[in-house]
Amino acid sequence: LGDYEWILAFEADDLSRIxxxxxxxxxxxxxxxxxxxxxxxxxxxxxxxDFVADVR
Structure with a gap:
């Protein structure tokens, strides 16, 4: 990734917080x-x- 390419991950119990x-x-x-x-x-x-089971 370059200086202007960032990936951030956020986690919260309530989506409205994000x-x-x-x-x-x-x-x-x-x-x-x-x-x-x-x-x-x-x-x-x-x-x-769980994801794999749902995709099948």
């Missing part, structure tokens, strides 16, 4: 240094075995 965090970060002055605004993706954390 949404509020993203809103707060996007409203900060540091956002002025962001070249591209990209969406964030969410999903339920699951055990690999």
């Amino acid at each position: 949404v509020d965090l993203m809103r707060h970060l996007r409203a900060s002055r540091a956002r002025l240094h962001v070249r591209e605004e990209i969406p964030f993706y969410t999903g339920e954390r699951r055990a690999l075995a």
Whole structure:
């Protein structure tokens, strides 16, 4: 990854906490240094075995 490519992972019991965090970060002055605004993706954390069982 280059200087402007970062991947961050957030975990919370309540999705609204992560949404509020993203809103707060996007409203900060540091956002002025962001070249591209990209969406964030969410999903339920699951055990690999459960995922594989559902895919089959």
